[in-house]
Amino acid sequence: MRRWLPPALAAAWLVAAIGISCAAKERKLVVAVMDGVAWHDLLDDRAQAPTLRKLAGEGAVGMMCVRTVRTGQGGYLTMGAGARAAASAPVGSPADPEGQGFHTGEMVEGTTAGARYQAYTGSVPGSDAIVHLGIGDLTRQNLLASYPVRVGLLGDELERAGLRVACVGNADTLMGPHREIVALAMNQRGTVPLGNVGGGLARRSPATPGGLATDRPRFLEAFAEASKAADVIFVELGETARAGEYIEEMTPAEAVVARRRAIERSDRLLGDALSMMPKEGWAVMVLTPVVRLADPEEQLAPLAPVILGGPEAQKGLLTSPSTRRVGVVVNTDVAATVLEFFGLPRPADTVGRAMATVAVAGATRQWLSSQVKRQDEVEAVRRYVFRWLPVLVAVGMWSAALLLLLGERAPYWARVIARGLLAVAFAAPVAALLSGVYPMSLAVMGAVVAGGAVVIGLVSGWATMWRSAQVAPAIMLAVALIYDLVRGQQMLAWSPLSYSAAAGSRFYGVGNEYAGALLGAALVGVAGALGSRASAGIGKRLAAAVALLAVAVLVGHPRFGANLGVALACAIGFGVFMLYLWRDEPGWREVAAVGLLVFGMVGAAAMADVFLKGGDASHVGMLAASVKAEGWTALWDTVSRKFAMNMLLVRTSTWSDAALGALAALVVLLAARPGRAIAAMREQEWLQPAVVACVIGAAAAFALNDSGVVAAGMALLFGVGALGYAALGGGKA
Numbered sequence: 144m145r146r147w148l149p150p151a152l153a154a155a156w157l158v159a160a161i162g163i164s165c166a167a168k169e170r171k172l173v174v175a176v177m178d179g180v181a182w183h184d185l186l187d188d189r190a191q192a193p194t195l196r197k198l199a200g201e202g203a204v205g206m207m208c209v210r211t212v213r214t215g216q217g218g219y220l221t222m223g224a225g226a227r228a229a230a231s232a233p234v235g236s237p238a239d240p241e242g243q244g245f246h247t248g249e250m251v252e253g254t255t256a257g258a259r260y261q262a263y264t265g266s267v268p269g270s271d272a273i274v275h276l277g278i279g280d281l282t283r284q285n286l287l288a289s290y291p292v293r294v295g296l297l298g299d300e301l302e303r304a305g306l307r308v309a310c311v312g313n314a315d316t317l318m319g320p321h322r323e324i325v326a327l328a329m330n331q332r333g334t335v336p337l338g339n340v341g342g343g344l345a346r347r348s349p350a351t352p353g354g355l356a357t358d359r360p361r362f363l364e365a366f367a368e369a370s371k372a373a374d375v376i377f378v379e380l381g382e383t384a385r386a387g388e389y390i391e392e393m394t395p396a397e398a399v400v401a402r403r404r405a406i407e408r409s410d411r412l413l414g415d416a417l418s419m420m421p422k423e424g425w426a427v428m429v430l431t432p433v434v435r436l437a438d439p440e441e442q443l444a445p446l447a448p449v450i451l452g453g454p455e456a457q458k459g460l461l462t463s464p465s466t467r468r469v470g471v472v473v474n475t476d477v478a479a480t481v482l483e484f485f486g487l488p489r490p491a492d493t494v495g496r497a498m499a500t501v502a503v504a505g506a507t508r509q510w511l512s513s514q515v516k517r518q519d520e521v522e523a524v525r526r527y528v529f530r531w532l533p534v535l536v537a538v539g540m541w542s543a544a545l546l547l548l549l550g551e552r553a554p555y556w557a558r559v560i561a562r563g564l565l566a567v568a569f570a571a572p573v574a575a576l577l578s579g580v581y582p583m584s585l586a587v588m589g590a591v592v593a594g595g596a597v598v599i600g601l602v603s604g605w606a607t608m609w610r611s612a613q614v615a616p617a618i619m620l621a622v623a624l625i626y627d628l629v630r631g632q633q634m635l636a637w638s639p640l641s642y643s644a645a646a647g648s649r650f651y652g653v654g655n656e657y658a659g660a661l662l663g664a665a666l667v668g669v670a671g672a673l674g675s676r677a678s679a680g681i682g683k684r685l686a687a688a689v690a691l692l693a694v695a696v697l698v699g700h701p702r703f704g705a706n707l708g709v710a711l712a713c714a715i716g717f718g719v720f721m722l723y724l725w726r727d728e729p730g731w732r733e734v735a736a737v738g739l740l741v742f743g744m745v746g747a748a749a750m751a752d753v754f755l756k757g758g759d760a761s762h763v764g765m766l767a768a769s770v771k772a773e774g775w776t777a778l779w780d781t782v783s784r785k786f787a788m789n790m791l792l793v794r795t796s797t798w799s800d801a802a803l804g805a806l807a808a809l810v811v812l813l814a815a816r817p818g819r820a821i822a823a824m825r826e827q828e829w830l831q832p833a834v835v836a837c838v839i840g841a842a843a844a845f846a847l848n849d850s851g852v853v854a855a856g857m858a859l860l861f862g863v864g865a866l867g868y869a870a871l872g873g874g875k876a
Contacts, residue, residue, distance in 0.1 A: 177429060655853045
């Protein structure tokens with residue numbers, strides 16, 4: 144009996160696989176691109192777009208982060224690769240390398256596109272209908288990336304599964320061809336088997352921007368032919384992209400009208416095309432690879448519309464494991480979502496995850512309108528906060544360094560101003576965090592952040608007789624962050640000092656700005672709460688150690704903080720502080736032992752994550768899985784990518800000035816050992832251990848994160864800033 148079991152199981156598996164394959168081929172997916180628009184435009188009641196409104200009302204909607212390697216370039220390529228891809232035009236070349244898709248019989252540079260493709264690649268197009276003449280340049284550009292980018296990943300995976308792909312439409316203007324849709328659909332060879340993207344699909348239209356418009360009868364004929372033979376039809380509606388290319392030539396008022404008319408033409412094209420689809424067994428995904436620029440005096444967060452509609456779609460809001468935020472997805476999720484629609488696995492060399500639909504009560508349009516408005520306002524305030532806060536910290540730190548260098552010759556009024564700047568800087572992170580509690584207008588949010596920082600800073604200074612203005616803001620920030628991490632991260636999601644969904648730097652957990660601030664705030668807050676060494680008995684010390692350990696775990700936990708780099712930095716910094724809890728002067732061997740212990744524990748946790756969760760592992764788990772599968776090259780690639788990003792920020796970020804100012808103040812304090820600093824450390828006995836631990840933790844944060852200078856600068860604000868504030872205190876010289 145048993146000898147028949149393996150063949151029977153194999154036969155059953157084969158039958159199931161054939162059944163799944165047949166079921167996948169019976170389904171069809173239309174991927175329609177309407178470039179250069181924003182949710183503002185689609186939610187505008189003046190735009191007559193019944194097809195889009197019906198799809199959005201009956202299907203799933205979301206806001207998509209469209210970040211690529213370089214803003215405005217590579218959006219289509221990124222969606223097809225499932226990773227942020229580069230698509231920069233060569234210097235002096237007017238041609239867009241992403242848009243060089245042609246029907247094989249089209250004439251290009253005196254010969255057919257098929258012949259030109261063969262000259263560039265050495266391959267014959269064969270039966271493929273469409274070739275991408277920029278495949279060599281695009282592949283070369285992305286081989287230089289510090290992470291894997293497989294150009295043509297989506298087309299490859301669909302082809303491997305036996306699914307047929309077609310492209311229809313273009314966004315050509317009189318300035319040149321725009322067939323970027325091919326970059327989304329093509330395979331690694333740069334070909335698409337079916338469809339028509341040729342110049343014949345556009346007609347002369349003097350009344351429209353760019354002088355061309357989509358030829359409706361020819362477009363619908365091409366779509367009808369493609370939809371019969373293909374399983375996935377990638378459609379470039381073209382009209383909004385053409386309007387966007389000429390928007391700078393129009394007055395602001397006319398630009399709004401031109402964009403609205405382009406949306407209406409696109410809506411009619413899409414509606415006519417979808418009317419040819421069967422009654423069931425298909426879905427349509429509407430995408431915007433690049434969000435348009437904001438009009439004058441318009442607040443616009445660059446989050447693109449994405450709609451998943453049709454008979455196979457569910458009503459609700461889109462989300463994905465990439466963002467863990469309801470209503471927010473990322474462009475690298477597109478490839479995985481298309482593959483998931485056909486029951487195909489996600490390739491290991493794509494960072495995106497398949498989108499899912501979350502059911503919501505009521506109309507999604509109202510939810511979407513409120514979320515878009517709030518994103519706009521947060522992004523507007525964020526631009527100001529990220530400018531003035533690091534400048535404030537840098538000015539405060541450099542002023543402290545200079546005044547400490549002058550010693551008793553420093554004017555009293557200058558010391559008062561420097562201490563005031565530091566007090567406001569201590570309070571700014573918690574004020575910015577609290578501004579995310581409720582939706583606020585741009586003006587109110589700005590007032591809450593700036594005014595709240597001043598009020599909290601002044602009150603905390605006054606309450607401690609101007610001795611330790613850093614303690615109250617530090618404790619407030621640590622408590623608020625811990626509460627928010629546990630309760631769903633709503634304040635972090637909407638704080639203008641936190642990560643940005645539009646920028647795509649982070650979507651969940653705690654970003655490096657607040658993670659670094661938490662490192663410094665937890666140390667300074669615990670140091671202030673411990674009081675004197677005499678009053679800090681074993682109970683207080685144990686409570687302090689447990690609290691710091693809990694913070695480190697919370698920062699690194701995949702469900703909460705999800706920030707491994709700063710979690711390691713916290714563990715190292717907190718570990719050093721814990722040594723001071725039991726020894727007055729711990730040695731370097733003990734500090735090194737703390738570091739080794741931390742890395743050992745994290746390594747064990749990562750391996751457990753891989754074995755227990757597999758494909759659903761956290762970022763550190765996925766890194767460990769990559770090392771297991773690909774060898775140490777995967778680890779080196781990650782380290783080099785993070786190092787390159789960190790060095791870029793060191794050169795360009797104002798947080799570098801803040802961190803350097805803190806280090807300058809620290810050097811002066813160590814070299815000059817001003818009397819006020821020594822007196823402050825005698826009065827606040829845990830201040831020195833907190834500063835030492837904070838500096839070591841900040842150094843670890845800098846080394847272990849791809850934007851480590853931000854985390855380090857925020858941590859040093861509380862550590863070195865607290866000591867500088869205390870050292871500048873006292874009466875008139």
